Amino acid sequence: MTTPLLSLRGVSKSYGPVHANSGVDLDVAPGAIHAILGENGAGKSTLMKLIYGVESPDAGEILWDGAPVQIASPAAARRLGIGMVFQHFSLFETLTVVENVSLVVPGTKQELTERIMLFGREFGLEVDPLAHVHTLSVGERQRVEIIRCLLADPKLLILDEPTSVLPPQSAQKLFETLRRLAGRGVSILFISHKLEEIRSICSHATILRSGKVTGNVTPKDFDTHELAKMMIGRDMPAFARPKEMEQGASCLEIAGLTLETDDPFAVSLRDISLRVREGEILGIAGVSGNGQSELAAAISGETPLPRSMRDSIAMMGRNVSLLGAAGRRKLGFAFVPEDRLGQGAVPELSLVKNGLLTAHARGLKQGGLVRYGRARAFAKDCINAFDVRTPGPDAEAGALSGGNLQKFIVGREIMLEPKLLFLNQPTWGVDVGAASAIRKRLIELRNSGCAVLVISEEIEELFELADHIQVLNEGRLSERLKTSETRPEDIGRYMIESAEAAE
Template sequence: MPAPLLSLRGLTKTYGTVRANRGIDLDVAEGSIHAILGENGAGKSTLMKLIYGVETPDAGEVIWRGHHVALSSPAEARRQGIGMVFQHFSLFETLTVVENISLIVPGSKAELTARIRTLGQEYGLEVEPRAHVHALSVGERQRVEIIRCLMTDPKLLILDEPTSVLPPQSVQRLFQTLTRLRDRGVSILFISHKLEEIRSICDRATILRDGQVTGNIDPREHDAHDLARMMIGRDMPETRPAVAREPGELRLELAGLDHQPDDPFAQSLSGINLQLRAGEILGIAGVSGNGQGELSRLISGETTDPAASDQIRMMGQPVGHLNAAARRKLGFAFVPEERLGRGAVPEMSLADNTLLTAHRQGLVRRGMINRLREAAFTARCIADYDVRTPGPQAEAGALSGGNLQKFIVGREIMLAPRLLFVSQPTWGVDIGAASAIRRRLVDLRNDGVAVLIISEEIEELFEICDRIQVIREGRLSAALQVSQTRVEDIGRYMIGAEERAGV
C-alpha cells in the first residue's frame, strides 16, 4: 500500500479542563475523500485546526508526505499544500470578494477576477467577484472560501461542514468538484453531520466520540443507521408527529412588502405576502442569496422601514418602524443565521449572552443584574438543550459550533415567545441534537406558538412545517400545504422551473 499523504499519531489537545483530542491516530490516503464524523463537541474541528496549524498539539506527531513536520501556522500549512475552509468564515466583510482573495493569492485584480469566474463555473461555485462580502449570504460566503482555497492549489483540502449551508443542487455540484479534485490526486478531509452524503462520496470515515477515535470504516459498507449509532452511541430519536390543530390568530403578516436595499449587490424584495398564525409552523425554502437575508432583517427589526410600517404586522400591530428590541417586547424571539456576532457575542460568557435577549425574564431588576438568576437561567438552558460546555461562565466563542447553536435556540425558546423566527435551526447541529431541536419546535407549535423557519434543508421543512413558501429572486411563492406537496415540487419552485412552465 502506498504511504499515506498524512499520518497523525497520538495527537492530543487540551483546552483548560476540556480534553478536545485524546491520542488521535489517523491516516489519510492520497487521492481519497475521508470523512470525520462525530457529535457536536466530539473534537472534529479541533483536529482540523491542529492539521491546519491554527492550533498546536500538546502531544503527538504529524507525518506529511513521509516527513515529520511541525505545522506551526496556517501559512506554513498552506506552504506544505494544505488548505482549509472553516465552519465560521474568515472573510473581511467590508472588502469585495476579489479583494479578500487577493490577501492570500498573488495576482492582479483582473487576473484574480477572471480565475474566480472560471473556477466558479467549473466547480459550481458562482459568486460575483466585485460584490462586497457583507452583502453575501452565508452560502455565497462559503463559495468564496472554497474558491480561495482552490486557488492555492492544495494537496489536501480540509472542509469543515461544507454542505451544511448549501442547497441540494449545489451540494451535488460541490460533490462533483470534490470527486474531480480527488481524481486529480487531491485528498479531501471532510467534516459532515449528513450521513447519506458521507456514504455517497467518502472512501473512508473516521468516527470521533469525546475526543477519541471510536471507529475507522468504509462508510459504503454501513447504513446511515449504523453510522448514527457509532457516532452518538445509541439509536436515533424519532420526531413526534405534529398534532392536527386549527390555527389561531394572526401573529405575523407581511402584506405586499417591497424593499430596495441600499447595497447594490443585495437582493431587493417585491410583493412579499405571508400570513402566520398561532399554532402553526411556516417554512421558507429557497437557495441562499435569493433574499432570505434581507427578509430576515426586515422581520427581525435589524432593518426598519417606517414607510413599510403597516406592511409588517406582528400580533396585529404595525411594526415596520419598530426596532428589534421593541418587537421583542411584543413577544417576538429570533435566532439569526450567523451564530457568532449576531446570535451570540463570542468574547462574552454564556451567562452574559443570555442577558442579551433574556434580560426581561427577571434577570435584571431596577437596572441591576441578578447574577443568581442569570446563572440559573443559563444552567437550565445548558441542561435542557444538552449544551456540552464546562458551564455558564464558558466563553460563547469556545463552544463547538453545534453546541452554540443549541444554546442560542434554547435561550430563545426559553423566552416563551408568541412568535418565534428561526433561521437555519439545525445548521451544524449533529443528528441527535437536530432531531431534538425539531421536536422542540413542533412542541412550541402544539402549544400555540407561531413559528417561522428559514431553512435550506427541504427535508427538515417537510418534517416539521404545516405550510411552505419558496423564496426566489426576492419574491415569495404562495403557501403550499405540506400534506399536499411533494419535495420535488418545492425543488422546482426553488430553481424557477414552475414559472418557466407557466404554472
C-alpha cells in the same frame, strides 16, 4: 497497500482540561475522498487545524508520503501541498475573482485569468474571473475558493462542511468536481455531519467522537442510521412527522413588505407576504444571503420600517409595522437570532445577565433595580430545562460552545412563553444531539398552540419541522408549499429558479 499520502499517528491536542483530540490515527490514501464525520465539538475542526498547521499537536506524529513532518504554519502546509477551503469564505468582496486569487497565487493577471478559465472548464468550476466577488452567489464564491486552492497544485484538499451553504443542485455539482479531482490523484478530506452526502461520494470515513476515533469505515456499506449511531454513540431518537394541528388565529401576517436598500451588500426585500397561525410551523428555506437577515430584522423590529410600509406587519392581530423590538416583544413575540455571540447573547456577560436580556419583563426587575436572585434562578432553570452544558449560571456566554449557547438562547426565548416564536437558523453549527433536542422543543411548542416561524438553510430540518415551507430567493418569497406534498428537489428548484432566469 500504497503509502498513504497523509498519516496521523496518535495525535493529541488539549486546550486546558479539554481533550479536543486524543490519540487520533488517520490514513488518507492518494486520490481518496475521505470523510471526517463527527458531531460539532467532536474535534473535527481541531484535527483540521493540526493538519493545516494552524495549531501544533501536543503528542503524536504526522507523516506525509511516509516521512515524518512538522507543519508549523499554514504556509508550511501549503508548501507541502495541502490546501484548505474554509466554511466561511475569506474573499475580499470588493475585489474581482482574479484579484482575489492573485493575492495568494503568483503570476500576472492575464495568466491567472486564463488558468481560472481552464480550471473552470476542466473541473466544472465555471466562474467569471473578472466579476466582483460581491456579485457572486455563495456557490460561485465557493468555487473561487476551491480554484484558489487548486492553483497552488495541492496533493490534499481539505473542505470544511462545504455543502452547508449550498442548495442541493449546487451540491451535486460540487460532488462532480470532487470526483474529477480525485480522479486526477488529489486526495480530499471532506468534513461533514451530513450522512447522506458522505455515503454518496466518500470512499472512506473516519468517525470522531469526543476527540477519539470511533470507527474507520467504508460509508457505502452502512446506512445513515448506523453511521449516525457511530457518530453520536447512541441511537438517534426516532423521528415521526408530527400530526397536523388544528390551526388557530393568525399570529404573524406580513403583506406586501418591500424594503429597498442602497447597500450593495444587502438584499432588497420585494413584496414579501406570509402568515403564521397558532399551532403552525412555517419554514423559510433558501441559501443565506438571499434576504434572510433583512427579513429577520424587519420581523424582529430591529430595522425600523419606512412610513410607506406602515400597514405591512401584524402580530397577534395588531399592526406592529411601526413598533420597535421591545414593543413587539411585549405582545408575546420572541426571537432567536442567527448570530449567537453579539446579538442573541453578550459574550462578555454571564448567563445570568444574558437571561436578563429578554426575560427582564418576567419579574426580574423591580423599581428600576435588577432582582439578581430571580435572574439567577431564571438562568438556572433554563440551564436545567434545556440541558445546557456549563459550569453554572455565572459562566460567560462566550465560554460556552456554540451548541450549548444556542440551547440557552432558544431555552430563554421559549421560557418567555411566547405566542409567536421566530428562529433564524436555529441549529446552524449545533451538534446533532442538540439540534434534535431543539427541534423536539419546537414541535412541542407548536403542539401547545404557539406559532413558530423558522428560517433555515438546512432543507432536511425544515422537512422535519415545518407544516408549510416558503422559499426566499433574491429577496422574494415563493408561494406557500405544503411540506407533506413537496419534495426537497422542488424546494431546490425555487432556490435557484430566478438565478437561472437571470443568467
